[in-house]
Amino acid sequence: MINSTMALRRGLAAVAAASLLATGLSACGSSDESAGASSADTLRVVLPAQPATLDPIVGARSAQVVWATVIEPLVATGEDLEPTDTGLITAWERTDDLTWTFTLREGVTFSNGEPADAAAAVNTLEMVRDLDTSILKSFWGNAVSFEAPDATTLVITTKAPQYDVVNQLGTVYLVPPKYYEEKGTEGFAAAPIGTGPYLFDAMRAGRDISVKRNPDYWGDAAETEKLVFSWSPEASQRLALLRSKSVDVAFDLPPAQQDQADKAGLDVTATESAMKIIAFLQTDKAPFNDPDVAKAAALAVDRDKIVEGIFNGKAVADGGLLNVKPGTQPDVVVEQDLAKAKELLAGKSVEVPIAYPAGQYTNIEEVAQAVGGMLTEAGFKVKYNAMDYGSLVTQIGGGELDGMYIFAGVPNVAVPSFFVNGFMRSASITKNCGSPETDAMADEAVSQPDAAAAEAIYDELNEIGVVDKNCYIPLYRQIYGYAVADGVKDVKYSPLNAVDFTDVTVG
Known part of the structure; x- marks a missing residue:
């Protein structure tokens, strides 16, 4: 959902604060305390952000890279x-x-x-x-x-x-019924229990989380005895930790760091992800409750320039919302037309706050600045609002924002209904585009015999949300990059923002 995944319910910030208090960047990824010395029995992973919670009932799927080692999905x-x-x-x-x-x-x-x-x-x-x-x-x-x-x-x-x-x-x-009822969400997040190939081991607030191999796992036993997850929002630091042999895997490396890792002789993997970065317009509030203003904002943005200028082509420009699988594109998109955008604004002074989660996604600050610059060129007055991820999640879920916010959409499962339910129904998470019309169409689509029969309805829903009502300005699909140290084999990244560590070996 919003990644990803899409954690946007009130109460999540309180859970995150209670279960995983961040105590500063300097401790994260420390080779002497958090991850320990290199060992064939331990895989040390550095992530771009601290998991908000390890409770999958309330938690953003951006954290499933950690909790999915312990807790398994039904399917x-x-x-x-x-x-x-x-x-x-x-x-x-x-x-x-x-x-x-x-x-x-x-x-x-x-x-x-x-x-x-x-x-x-x-x-x-x-x-x-x-x-x-x-x-x-x-x-x-x-x-x-x-x-x-x-x-x-x-x-x-x-x-x-x-x-x-x-x-x-x-x-x-x-999740286990008795244990979850006994512990509640905060207690469960502090020491999760599941059926997975690993068992929760320890959590040091703000520093690291470790899991150890489950000797009684129902499936094939994990190859590596222990996984240790630390985090750093700075991509350059994540790469530095990998190069200094303080960690074994560095996730979410932007193009510049991918190139540096490749030149350093590290094994780099880049995979087109299902995660796409989207600018959400709060069309039920000013200024975007004016359809002309919303249309002008959509016409102001050039996603191709963002992909080329910020990511050096190592992202995929994507103008659709409901084309969830990598490699797919919608039939109809909104292309930049500055002249038309200025005409629609008709000289009006329109101020747009742009909120975004600082440090949460690759190059997100540069992306927000680029979108803001394009809006400014069209005649908007832009105010930037960099927020921590948890605060932004809470404010979106509580309906507290106006203007625009830039966030990642991650389809936890690869069906269009996932984004329809999350974004386009009246009772959706974002509540910025729902209507009786889209609710009825969503019901009609999902009642079809299969995905092929529903495709035309989803195409129409996509056109309503992106092209007609301009509730969303899809920007690009991420090409997710990560690098591993010498001797590390079989890290398996899924485009659905999941990682399988069970076959990983550390040389």
């Missing part, structure tokens, strides 16, 4: 970003238009001994649907009931037909 996702039968759910059947029946893997337990059965799945899904703080609440409003007729059978009944229920289960992470 696994393959390299083609489609559901597979290799995870906790091993089979499914659409019993009728409104009913899905799933088979859970037999004999799996959480690391605290609780059964990871259909009853646990029902409990997790009910929290995801019903809790006010649930990050996926808006995605499960169509679910009438979750039932467990026996330990390995899960039955989901919906109000209206929904073809993508299986896909949506790919971002529902299974």
Whole structure:
């Protein structure tokens, strides 16, 4: 969702503050204290940001790189970003238009001994649907009931037909019912328990988080005994930590650092991600409740210049919202037309605040400045509002912002309905573009027999949100870069902003 992923519910900032207090950058990535000396039994990873929370019920999917080592989704996702039968759910059947029946893997337990059965799945899904703080609440409003007729059978009944229920289960992470109820979100985030290949080990607030191999994992055992995650918002520092052998993997390296790492002889991987950076217009408030002003802003932006000027071509200009899979583009986009933008403004003095999460995404400050410069050229007056990620998340979810905010959209699962539910329904997270019309179209799309039958409706929804109403100015799809130290093998990055560490070896 907003990555990514898309953590935009009130209460998340409080959870983040309580569970993972940041105490300063200087400690992060320290070779003597946080990660320890290089070892064949330990993989040391430096991330661009500290996870806001390790609770998947309320947390942004940008943190799943950490928690997914411990907690697993109900449905696994393959390299083609489609559901597979290799995870906790091993089979499914659409019993009728409104009913899905799933088979859970037999004999799996959480690391605290609780059964990871259909009853646990029902409990997790009910929290995801019903809790006010649930990050996926808006995605499960169509679910009438979750039932467990026996330990390995899960039955989901919906109000209206929904073809993508299986896909949506790919971002529902299974949590132990008794432990979660006992600990609550803050307690769970401080010491999460799951069914995954690793067990939570330790958390040093503001410094690092470590996990250790689960000796009783139901699947193939992880190759590496321990993972240690630290963080630094500065890409140059992440690369410096890797080059100094203080860490083994440096994630989210911008093009400049990718080039430097390559010249230093490090193994660099660059993958087109499903994550795209989007400028959101709060079209229910001034100044963008004026359709001409919103259209002028959309016509002012040249995404190709951003890709070439800031990323040296190492990003993919993308003018669509609902084309979620890498390599896809919409049929209709908004191209820059400064003359038309100025004509629409008609000499009016329009002030636009641009909020963005400082340090959260690759080159985000430069991107915000570039967008602001283009708006200024069209005649807008721009005010920049750099915020920390948690504060921006809270203000978006609380409907406190006006103007424009630049954020990442990460489809946790690769279906258009994910962004429709998150952004385009009246009850969506952003609440900046929903209407009875889009709600009805969203219902019609998801009630189709399959993705192919729904495609034309999603194309129309995309055109409404991006081209007609200008609720969104999609900018670019990130090419995600990371580098590993000599001897590190088999780090597997997914375009859905997930990483599989189970086969990683450290030479």
